[in-house]
Amino acid sequence: MSLVGRSLTALVLVLPLAGCGGDTEGGGGELTVLAAASLTDAYESLAGQFESDDDVDVTFSFGSSTDLAEQAADGAPGDVLATADETSMQVPEDAGVAGEVTAFATNVLVIVTPPDNPAGIESLDELDGATWVRCADEVPCGRVAQAILQDNGVTAEPASLEDDVRATLDKVTSGEADAGLVYASDAVAAGDDVATVEIPGAEEQLTSYFVTTLAQSEDADLAQDWVDLVTSEAGRQSLEDAGFTLP
């Protein structure tokens, strides 16, 4: 085999490994948290505090609870998993990779509209005839929305059933929809980009958040520290500031 041939072969053999380098480093001072998208702001503010206290790097993977729970159960690298529903948390529990599961926050559904509320929506009843959006029935925020609409006898049809709550929020902040059903914490995260209308009786259909350490964690103590922080007084304060309610 020629020299060029040999170097090419070597390159072909080494290339696939190069991509894996990041995974094998691991070790001290790094924490990976898989968390439901709606926790983005609350968790990021907690991370600042955690990093300065413990001299660690916190990395987040935010996404749909269903996706993250499945990834965790498949052994995806991660130390902590936080989901926006109990059903998702069941997946890593069944796979035997979840530690003790703690409920740490709740979230209530609200109506958000663009700041000037062009369709003048002040209640669920006024959704009829407006261009409004909610989550699809397949995801937790959609199941909650469906239950609340049913409780209130609302039959208005949405313009779109979004894949997750942030996509729902996005349709409102971009001005495409006159209203959307999202969590109170999403409304807080959107700040001045939306106006919020509370839904009477929505607290009957609370969404609960669960957190656990994962068996694949390379630093179980550090993972537990994060769970402790989330349930501590400081953690509760951050969650409350971000629009969550507390159990």
Added chain:
Amino acid sequence: MIVSTAVKDPLGRPPVLLMAPAVLATLLLVVPLVAMVAATDWAGLPEQLRSEPLREALWLSLLTSTVAMLLCLVLGLPLAWLLARVDFRARGVVRALVTVPLVLPPVVAGVALRTAFGRSGVLGEPLLELTGFGLPFTTWGVVLAHVFVSMPFVVIAIEGALRSADPEYDAAAATLGASRWTTFRRVTVPLAMPGIIAGMVLGWARSLGEFGATITFNGNYPGTTQTMPTLIYVTRQSDQDAALALSLVMLVVSIVVLLALRDRWLGTP
């Protein structure tokens, strides 16, 4: 992959350095699809296939892809002709611009469409005010997203076909007194027809698989904007088996399209 060993190739045996990656490439493309077929719950398949959402989404996908393909032809063929046959100063720039959506992440395409044609978009807002019609959340919005992502494929494929057809025939037609329009109709298009058809099928297939721009611009509602890829994406959130069954349907549709084209692509020795 069949390598003929019966007849000795005068050029020598294919080198391992080329064969190994070629086999690897084939496996890389085939294994995931085989795995998906193997993972499908066949017992539950008939029930999945009869489901209302599937029929609605499949019909909507076929409808929007076909309408988008026709629009791509009506608008894209003249553009391809312009790029291939007419010498104008900005030609390079125009060609570069129309290929941009080809490399754009679909979600960016969706955001761009929304900025232009959304209910509060640059063109969308006046349209809504004048006519009361907004493109987002409608089937026309889906078609628009499809046209946006498919048109570059159609234009590039047809332009290639027009370029490989000898312009001397056009010139000959002109010397015989044909106007440029007649030449286009009677000479240019018939000569490039196989390439035009390939371009249309390519565009149609791209529309059929379109997901990112559609869901960003139009959202997801059964019967109106929920195409097959969107349905699969949403279903995956709650029912993996159903998502696999739906994926299988898409796979079958894709293979049928490829078979229809086998003379062009699969038939080459």
